[in-house]
Amino acid sequence: MRVVVLLGGDSEERDVSLASGAQVANGLRSMGHDVLSLDPTCGLLELDQEENLLKGTISQLPPVGVHNTDSSMRVLEHLSQLRAADIVFPVLHGGIGENGTIQAVLDFLGIPYVGSDMLGCALSMNKDATKRLLRASNIFTPDWVLASTIDEVMRALSFPVICKPVDGGSSVGITLVTNEEALRKCFDPEQMKGRTLMCETFVPGRELTVGVVGEETLPIGEIIVSGEIFDYECKYRPEMADEIFPAELDGSVTAMVSRIALEVHRALGLRDLSRIDFILDRNGKLWCLEANSLPGMTTNSLLPKAAESAGFSFGEFCERLLVIAMKRNKKNS
Structure with missing residues (x-):
C-alpha cells in the first residue's frame, strides 16, 4: 500500500x-x-x-x-x-x-x-471530558477538579493530588503534589504556560495499561516506577521504570481489566487503536486514569510492547493497524 x-x-x-x-x-x-x-x-x-x-x-x-x-x-x-x-x-x-x-x-x-476520528480524539485528549464520560458510563475514575486557583483545589480535594494539563500527553507536566507549597508551584504562570490545570485525587496501587486494537485487547502491562509516578522522565528513560508484559494478574482480574478497557474505548468512540491506563488499588478496585487515542509508537513504547507480547513484530503490528483501518473505511464507504 x-x-x-x-x-x-x-x-x-x-x-x-x-x-x-x-x-x-x-x-x-x-x-x-x-x-x-x-x-x-x-x-x-x-x-x-x-x-x-x-x-x-x-x-x-x-x-x-x-x-x-x-x-x-x-x-x-x-x-x-x-x-x-x-x-x-x-x-x-x-x-x-x-x-x-x-x-x-x-x-x-x-x-x-x-x-480515531475528530470526536474520539477530542474527547480523549481533554481529560475533563474523558472523566465525565467515564462517570456517565459507571466506570470508576479518581475525583478531580478543573481549577484556576489553589483554593479551588483545596476545597475540592485532599492531598496527595496529581496535577497535570487538562489536554496534555506523554506525561508532560504531570506532578504529584503533597502539600500547599508544592501546589502553589503548579499554579505558577510560567509553569502553567496558559494551559488549564486539572487536579485529581492520587490513588495508590498497581499501574496497569491496556492496548486496544480493533475491538480486541492486547496483553495487559504493569508499570513499576523507580519514583513516585510514571512521569515523562520515567516513560522515556528505560532505567526509570520496569514495564512488564503480560502483567502478573489473576485470571478474573485480567478479564475485568480487559473488559473495562474495551468499555472505555467504546464510551469515548475510539477506533482502530488506543491505550487505556488504570490503577488497581489495594482493595482490587479498578480506576481509569485516562485514554490515549494515539499512544506512543516507538519500539520501546507501551503499545508496541503489548503487541510484541501478543506475538507481533513491530512491522507486523503497524501493518495490522493499516489493515484494520482499511477494512473499516471500505465498510463505511
Whole structure:
C-alpha cells in the first residue's frame, strides 16, 4: 500500500512524535509498503533524515518561527501526496495531531486514515471530558477538579493530588503534589504556560495499561516506577521504570481489566487503536486514569510492547493497524 506517515508537528510532544513516526515508517517499509513521511511543520522527510531520526541524531526542535504557523493547514501544501496515498497513518502526538484537528482535515478531504476520528480524539485528549464520560458510563475514575486557583483545589480535594494539563500527553507536566507549597508551584504562570490545570485525587496501587486494537485487547502491562509516578522522565528513560508484559494478574482480574478497557474505548468512540491506563488499588478496585487515542509508537513504547507480547513484530503490528483501518473505511464507504 501507499502510505503517508504524519509525524513531528509543533506540539511539546514533537520529539516523541518524530521517534514514533520514523519507526512506524521503517516498520511499514519492512513489510513491503511504499511510505512517505510528512512533517506538517517542516514538509516531506528524505530517507537520510529518517535514518538520522532512527539513530537519534537529528534536531528534535522545529525551525525558529514555525510555532506560530497552523500545521494543519501546512499539510495542505502536500495535498497531491495525501490524495495519492491509499491511507494516511497519523503519528502526531499532542496538539493538532491528537485533538481532532488533523482528523477533521482528513475527513473533510475524504482521505482515509488510521485511528480515531475528530470526536474520539477530542474527547480523549481533554481529560475533563474523558472523566465525565467515564462517570456517565459507571466506570470508576479518581475525583478531580478543573481549577484556576489553589483554593479551588483545596476545597475540592485532599492531598496527595496529581496535577497535570487538562489536554496534555506523554506525561508532560504531570506532578504529584503533597502539600500547599508544592501546589502553589503548579499554579505558577510560567509553569502553567496558559494551559488549564486539572487536579485529581492520587490513588495508590498497581499501574496497569491496556492496548486496544480493533475491538480486541492486547496483553495487559504493569508499570513499576523507580519514583513516585510514571512521569515523562520515567516513560522515556528505560532505567526509570520496569514495564512488564503480560502483567502478573489473576485470571478474573485480567478479564475485568480487559473488559473495562474495551468499555472505555467504546464510551469515548475510539477506533482502530488506543491505550487505556488504570490503577488497581489495594482493595482490587479498578480506576481509569485516562485514554490515549494515539499512544506512543516507538519500539520501546507501551503499545508496541503489548503487541510484541501478543506475538507481533513491530512491522507486523503497524501493518495490522493499516489493515484494520482499511477494512473499516471500505465498510463505511
